Amino acid sequence: MIKLFFHPSPNPLKVALFLEEANIPYEVVAVDTRKGEQHLPDFMRINPNAKTPALLDGDIRVFDSNAILIYLAEKYQQFLPGSTPQIKAEMLSWLMFVATGIGPYCGQAVHFKHFAPEPKEYAVNRYDFEAWRHWKIINEHLAARQYMVADSYSIVDMSVWGWARVIPFVLGADAFEQLPNVKRLLDEINARPAAQKAEAIKTQHAFKVEMDKDALQNLFPANERLNK
Numbered sequence: 001m002i003k004l005f006f007h008p009s010p011n012p013l014k015v016a017l018f019l020e021e022a023n024i025p026y027e028v029v030a031v032d033t034r035k036g037e038q039h040l041p042d043f044m045r046i047n048p049n050a051k052t053p054a055l056l057d058g059d060i061r062v063f064d065s066n067a068i069l070i071y072l073a074e075k076y077q078q079f080l081p082g083s084t085p086q087i088k089a090e091m092l093s094w095l096m097f098v099a100t101g102i103g104p105y106c107g108q109a110v111h112f113k114h115f116a117p118e119p120k121e122y123a124v125n126r127y128d129f130e131a132w133r134h135w136k137i138i139n140e141h142l143a144a145r146q147y148m149v150a151d152s153y154s155i156v157d158m159s160v161w162g163w164a165r166v167i168p169f170v171l172g173a174d175a176f177e178q179l180p181n182v183k184r185l186l187d188e189i190n191a192r193p194a195a196q197k198a199e200a201i202k203t204q205h206a207f208k209v210e211m212d213k214d215a216l217q218n219l220f221p222a223n224e225r226l227n228k
């Protein structure tokens with residue numbers, strides 16, 4: 001059975017959403033990143049980047065959420081938006097846009113707004129600006145279409161959903177006022193039973209919730225260099 005190495009965070013949730021949508025049996029292996037389990041050698045043999053999600057399909061390992069989405073969609077021939085070169089080009093372009101833009105800029109915006117020590121005005125300004133810029137591009141793209149690519153709900157929408165869920169934490173409580181089309185897609189996916197099952201995984205495992213000194217050290221090991 002497929003094993004999904006999971007923490008209830010934006011990137012792993014995209015993959016859980018796919019597995020739930022496609023009705024594929026899978027076992028959740030909790031990787032509690034606040035406890036530092038992403039750095040354990042057994043997990044790093046599956047994902048050398050020490051981050052969730054990762055997936056084991058028999059003796060095949062796949063890591064990085066968007067790579068996993070492509071792997072699963074191709075394997076099961078589900079939730080691909082189409083197979084013409086034009087649609088495939090759109091699919092790959094938007095998936096990489098999420099992987100290299102939305103994810104990293106949102107992640108850094110969260111880091112600097114909520115967790116970094118002062119002074120941080122320069123970094124907050126840069127990452128907030130870039131996170132907004134990326135979401136406005138998606139919002140504009142969704143103005144004329146229901147889904148990210150072609151006319152069907154696909155892995156690209158799932159990838160967007162992972163991060164759209166946390167927009168208020170990334171950009172501020174009122175952010176959806178400026179991103180109505182993103183909100184429409186988010187609401188549509190949130191209403192799907194698969195999304196609710198993916199969100200419920202966190203209630204079935206005892207993930208650490210405190211962002212205490214240990215959690216900060218496990219998530220931001222670079223900080224140690226500042227204390228030397």
Ligand SMILES: N[C@@H](CCC(=O)N[C@@H](CS)C(=O)NCC(=O)O)C(=O)O
Nearest residue numbers: 009010011033051052053064065219
């Ligand atoms: N590019 C990776 C990023 C993975 C990532 O940053 N995962 C986060 C959860 S959303 C994580 O495991 N963080 C723990 C850490 O950075 O130590 C992907 O898309 O899977």
